[in-house]
Amino acid sequence: MTAVGSLRSIVLECAEPAPLAEFWAAVLDRPVVQRDDDWWALERRPGEARMCFQVVDAFEPPAWPGEHGEQQAHLDVEVDDLDVAKTAVLGLGARRLGDVVEEPDDRPWQVFADPAGHPFCLVT
Template structure:
């Protein structure tokens, strides 16, 4: 029926957020407007966009029911190496590494605007 076109992250300042995610996802920034920035779309993957919202408030992590509405999972080959990279880029660590027998390892971070995301192997 349909395809996911975009993942849009709300923020107060799109430039640092777009720069962060461009480095994490290895995609160039292809659109820069006052209130809308986008990364390059690759193949069938959704594009990632950043929309200015006045008085943006990051979702809490961990939050109560209904407070955290979504997060991104970023698949990586080496969790320790990826952790070092995202922290250098401005991410904030929100949790310790979790190991799951069937699902590999994962760890929760917040991007520079406070959006939660996981690095997963």
């Protein structure tokens, strides 16, 4: 099958794009390349989607864990060392949503929320 297109952007809705963009810029080591009142974006690297942040009036963060699809989506961030990454994201303003989960293949992961409340996982 021929692709219809390629994934250009991942857009997170939020009340304030500046702190959210700065958080993800630090987590992913990507510079912020666009700063507007209601839209911020990180640098798009070759072969990867860019990450953007859009203001939504009356924004409410998704529930975790949600029973009725409230989460809708989350990001998985691959890391080499879960303890080092956990310390880093907590220092940047994330909050822990769950305990470390050990998979059968011994690849632990843990769920966090970014400063706006979007869930994401640190995955080894």
